[in-house]
Amino acid sequence: MTDEVEVADATSEAEVREALDTFKPDIIHQHGIPQFTPPSLGGGDGELPRIVLSPDGTRYSPSSLGWGRGEPYVLIARSPMEYERLKDLHPRVEIVRNPLITRTTIPADCARQHLRIYQRVLHSDVLPLLSDDSRHVLALLLKAAICGDRRWVTVPPLLEGDEVRLDFPRLYIYAEQEGVLPLLMTGLQLLGIEAPSKQPAESYLPADYQQPQPMPTATITELVTDLQKNGPTLLRLTETDRVLRCDSTDEAQLLTSLRSQKLLPFFSSILQLLSEQTLLDEGFMPCPPVDNHTTQQLRKQLRNRLKP
Secondary structure, three states, X not given: OOOOXXXXXXXXHHHXXXXXXXXXXXXXXXXXXXXXXXXHHOOOOOOOOEEEEEOOOOOOOOOOOOOOOOOOOEEEEOOHHHHHHHOOOOOXXXXXXXXXXXXXXXXXXXXXXXXHHHHHHHOOOOHHHOOHHHHHHHHHHHHHHHHOOHHHOOOOHHHXXXXXXXXXXXXXXXXXXXXXXXXXXXXXHHOOOOOXXXXXXXXXXXXXXXXXXXXXXXXXXXXXXXXXXXXXXXXXXXXXXXXXXOOOOOHHHHHHHHHHOOOHHXXXXXXXXXXXXXXXXXXXXXXXXXXXXXXXHHHHHHHHOOOO
C-alpha cells in the first residue's frame, strides 16, 4: 500500500499526538479500542482525521471509544462472524479478512481492500474537505453556466495560467451527488478550464439519500415551496437562480404571491444562500437577502446533507 499512500505507525497516545502534529493524516486506522482522551485528536479549527476502526475482537459499542469526537466512519470486521456481531451497532461495516489469522487471503489483497475503504471514506461527505478556493470556484462555475456567458464572472488568478490547482476529483463527486455536475462541466467549458476527466468514485451516502431531480418548468413559488418542504439542495438553488435571472419575472407579482403564502421571510433567507452558493447579484433579487437564524439552519442543512 505504501506505493499509493503515506503511512505512519503509532503504538501509543504520545505517538498519535506527534503524528497529528507532524504527519497530519487524512485517516486514522485504529486497531482495538484504546481509551485516548479527546485532546489526542487536537483541538484546532481544521477538519480532523476520519477514523476507521478495526475492533480486532474487542467489544465495540458507540460509547466504548474515548476519542470524544463521535463514532468512527466505518468499522472493519475480520470475519463474517465478527460482521454479524457489529452490523447492528454501526451503519457502515466492511469485512476484510486478516492474512495473519486466516489462509483465505494474502497481504496484497488485504491491502487493496483497505485502500478501497480509505478511498471511499475520503470520497464521502467531501464538502468539508474542499478548500475555500475550490468552493469559490464551484460557485463561479455554476454562475457562468447559469448565465451562459463567462463575462458574468470575474476569473480569479488561481484559474489563470497553465496549471489550475483545484481538487477536481472531490468537486466532481460533490457536484454529481448534488445534481449539478452538468452545470459544473458547462462552467469549465465556458471559462476555458482544462480539467482532468471525471473518474468513478465510491462513497458512503446517507441512508435516506436520493439523487436530486430537476424541476425544469417550476415557478419561483414552486421552487421556494420545495426548498422549504424538502430542504436545500444545490440543484434546487441553481434552478431558483436561473428563474430569478429570467427577464419575464414580474417582481411585484412574485412578492405579492410569496407574501400571501407566508413564504416571503423564507425566500429572503434563500436569497442570502443564493448569494453564497451561486453568486446571485442583488440586481436580480426582488427583495433584500436576510442572514438570520433560518439562513443559518439552511446552511447547516446544505452542509450536512451528504453526511452518512
